[in-house]
Amino acid sequence: MRLLPRLKSLLIEPLSLLLSLTPLRRVLPRQNHFYPHPGAPFEGYYTRILTTNGSTVLLIFSSVYKAPHKPSFVHFSLLRPGAGDAPGPGPGSIIVDAFPQLQEELSADGSHHTFSVNAHSPSSTSPDTVEATASYVTNPQSQQYRLHLLTPEYGELDIAVELTRRSPWVSYEPHSSPEGIFANLVFLLPLHWHVYSTASRADVTVRRGDEVLERSKGIAHVEKNWGVEFPDGWVWVQAFKHPPRVMDSESEEIAANHIAPIPSTTTFSLAGGKILGQRAYLLGFQSPTIGQWSFRPLWTLLPFGFRTPFCTERVDARAGTFELTVCGIWRKLIVRAEAPPDHAGWVPMACPLARGHGNTFAYESFDARVHVQAFERAGLGWKLVEDVWMENGALEFGGDYSFKAKMD
Template sequence: MDHFRPHLFPRPSFEGYYTHLTLPSSASLILIISSVFVPSVQKKHMVSITYVPPSFPDAPCFKRELFVDDIQMTPYDPLEHGKRVEEEGKDGAAVAFKLTVSGVGYMTVWEDDSVEIDVSAPSGEWEFAASVPGGVGKNRAEWIRGERDSTPEGVLVNLPLPLHWHVHSLASECTFELSISEKVYAHLHALDASPSTTTTTLKTTNGTAEPKGVAMIHLEKNWAHSFPSSHIWLRAHNPPSLNSHDPSSGSSLCLAGGRTLGVDAYLITYHAPSGTQHDVSFVPPWSMSLPVPFLSSQSLSPTHSAVLSYPTRTIHLRTSTLTHRISITASAPPDTFIPYSAPFYDGHRPNFLAQSYYAHVEVRVERRALVKLEGILGMVLWLLVGWMGGGWGERVLGFLGMSGLFVPTPSPNERGTGSTFGIRLGPWEEISRETFKGASLEFGGDVYGDERKGRADPQEGKKVR
């Protein structure tokens, strides 16, 4: 919860909250509330709402970006002067913080993790409300399952990095109501009716379609100074079995990364369907690589590789620690990506990134046992030379007459085992393999690149340059 609150001291250049709902029909609803705190810039305070029907792109999506006069981000002391402050949740929990959007509405978060959202367009063309039931340890899939205060960056969150990222919940159950004027979006009444789902009802009154029911919600935020020069983001969730009502018991994958401070770094978590014993998370330096000078698209690391291609709308990542390795492949149809603005020191830059909600993701997780620790010298040499990548590290150590410390030649009874910097390891063994459909995939900045020029923004129906 701590890093989901607004950050006031020191005040970041921007702070933004991202909410994604997967509706019963498999449609997506995205709400972004974002502020830039730099004086004398245009487009400082933004509210963005997007409804993406299950039949997109055959049917159009609905997207609006509103720039308002002010967004108040107010954290509360849960026990100020020994008394509860502000309004209380259903179970008596105190308010943690509140976002008040001028002329649009609010988002309130309580100490028990319950959330209330109520926003609407001043023109009356759309309204949206959502309620996330609270209860500590209930209805919330944390970054590390079972650790309420876990955050993607771990201890790195305390460093003065250009960008910080926190995921409050990978998946929570919520109720919602959405209304969009049929005059603006005549297809809505036919798109989110889900006859196989009893939790969704549909009413049409005075030309307004009002889908409502129970959805799965993902909550996260960014803050600091600016988005990376290039980045990707991926979010996927498979719901739990039918006999479980706890969203955290489902499986999830979430990652973000890109080029920052001269390195390529990623934050990754995976919740396995088989339970916490097979969950894995990765942070730098394991999930980090160094760019090759004069070859900006190439980077080197003994533990991490990433191939990102917006032209083909695919990503391939592999990251490992001493004992765990994850391989991720994701792709989405090219015509399903929707452009969005991103916050910077000079305001919200239009069309800086694009997201699709129709990605297909393959995940494989492997594990190997630690067999024997053989020495510290090998560890130091591996860390120094291994960054050269490929077979160069082995060649250099061989030249120094120390190749046995890097990759010892196994004896006949040790065939099939590997060794890394003096730690003898067993073979890789697959422990989890999973497919996600309808995942969210984002490309931003340079990796989005020149492809974004001339792309139509569904909000305006014209090209964005």
């Protein structure tokens, strides 16, 4: 069943890519790549929320459809701010990994306007098994997570999350993607990264039995990975400028359109690493001062790992640092992310590899400081137009880029 879409893509995707380079792109239908891609070997949905009290909430639904071991994965984390100078999650933090059965469902009319991902774990007598019943529903107005987790460590947990007021990658293009025209190569590229929202409004409630552990508002980064396989090594960075400032009242225009950036929010996100024997990055920086800037190959391509006049990188996982400089003809970004060294306090993550989710192939820190400098061309040189430090950022090293990554 999944072979037909892939064969069809061999004929259609190169043509779609060529048409996207012509004026016809304005009249061609735009695909929303956040919705399911039938035929893709794996798909994963990832949401990171920074709450008003400085906590991070993580929610992941992931499937490797033909994997022989742990083909599906559900993750929930409530990561409290650390105490003092100690790196990593603070007291009261919760980290849960579950490996239930997942099923995707499109809207009944096939319009792709609504879809859900549902999870259910068969009952188990093992005291070490997490039982999960969960759903993730997406429609044009909102995204809702509902999770019921029976865990040996934390007891019975109920999580309710609602995301509204989505901010697309490009504000005036609801279906915009970090990949730009390369998003047309759905099955001809081994891996895809789509950011559905750079800054959604989030409402979070976490209960343990009758006890409310967290009830807060926040700001959410929402993304998806899909494709054939994860790369050999990668880096991921995500940050907000301020702790979220969420308004209780909304204008009629925002309430009607459901798409509007949260005021005064600066965001940065990046993903990249080794792909097709090369190194390349996708990244975006949004701020009220300069608007939205995106960079992608060919500007961010490092052929065979060699720097170019347009892009240089420096990765030191043991030191917890990542640096990237990228420029086009008119714009330039210098990015530096730094987190605790030696992965101290970093959260281990299972990844959608061909054999399944039985691995610890990535580590994430949410104690990162992210520094972004934006420049515009001024004659033969560059003029600094924005200089931003972002606290409570996220930094991930995976595969070859993480010295602790391993298959379990």
